[in-house]
Amino acid sequence: MRTSTPALADRQEAHFLASLRAQAPAPERHALWLGLVAVAFTAVQLALVVPGLGLGWDETVYVSQSGPDATRAFFSAPRARGISYLVTPVTAVTDSVTVLRIYLALLAGGALFLALWVWRTLLPAPVLALAGGLFASLWITLFYGPQVMPNLWVAFAALATVGCFLRAVEAEPGRDPRALLGLGLGIACVALLRPGDAAWLGLPLVLAALVVPRWRRPLPVAVLGSGAVLGAAQWLVEAHLSYGGVLARLDRAGEIQGGLGWNLAVDDQVRALAGRSLCRPCAIGWEHPVTALWFLLLPLPLIAGLVVAARLRLSAPVLLATVTGLSVAVPYLFLIDYAAPRFLLPAYALLALPVALCLVRLCTRPSRWRPLLAGLVVVGLLGHVAVQYGVLRDAVDRSGRAAREIAGVAAELRRLGVRPPCVVSGHDAVRVAYRAGCASRQLTGHDGSITPAGLREAADRHAVAVLVAGDRRPPSVARTWTEHPLPDRSVSPDYRAYVAP
Incomplete structure (x- = not known):
């Protein structure tokens, strides 16, 4: 009697999964695979990103919070x-940007390893290693690895x-307290x-605990809720002390972000993948389509990964990773009217798991087409990495050039007598002020923190x-102050300072 095709396919799938899991003792195998990925991730940051990378505007705001009160940005x-x-352990003892970058690059490598290590009992080592490699090879991940920005750490x-x-x-119950x-x-x-x-991450987890019968346990849900409240406690307290309540702070936050509501920002995210750290307003053309090819193709391996997971009886971890990944992407794809590639890093980290499962299966499934499929996957990944490297190189070059320009402006202000204690306001005042050792205070806008009289x-x-660029006029309070030209900047033509007598 001949074996039916479905039965044969089931045995092949079982053999495939067993071979992935049994090639070596699990802990050692996972540690080796994941360790190599984490080390490579850190090494690439140290070699390609850390040298010359200056502090960005948002970074300066975050770093300044651990400095003296007089220099804290709004x-x-x-x-x-x-x-x-x-970053306080570093900023409390040194103002070296290089030391800060190295600290974060090393920490990011360790965080990637630990985040993947959690999954060692849930998915095979090759799948986790490839998922880590896919995520770590994105220019966005590498660019923000050594930066003082929260999104990558949210992803981990x-x-x-x-x-x-x-x-x-x-x-x-009680068998895995570490979990x-x-x-x-x-x-x-x-x-x-x-x-x-945290809200968009916790929502699908709570729903999963309610929908899946064997997951209906009160303790994990209680831990999830209490952990979220504990983590947000400082933000909630600050909301009451400085904004008049949580709702008032949320309203102000929504106003600063341009209002929260239905806004299709998928196309903005696609255009921003060409290397823009912020696309607001995102009125640029789609200049380099190849940089977004992986994003547009992502649904195909994602769906295929879910199908493979179902056949290998890995639906629970892969499906939940997919759902939570899509959930954390919702506000940045559909609720705000601008884009920043870093916003989607948590989604990419989770969605890398089903994609990696799909690619591993393509390369290892017994078939006469396996060599061809494996070759296509390898060539595709090499091309993908090459594109990511090109975008990363341009982004790092722009950041380094901006840092050198900011340093030149700060030096010129010091030559003009603007030295601590001092105040800088106006165009790009946050970065210039921090570099010059001054406080940044804005008269208008989202960061308005001082009045003309003040x-x-x-x-x-x-x-x-007061710094002014282009054809803009200085605010009325500074129009009688002495005007001084400042070193040229690529993004700020006719840059000048109005210095109080």
């Missing part, structure tokens, strides 16, 4: 202080949180870094400069 409603806490914490949740609900601890710490870290992301009063006590 901290607006949408921000959370988690990333400032992360989100990946670990989902893994810990799965381990907590799949294990017998519960990791679940609470993971969601708390996300909430500390970006409270809104700026005039500050000029009676300290050196004060």
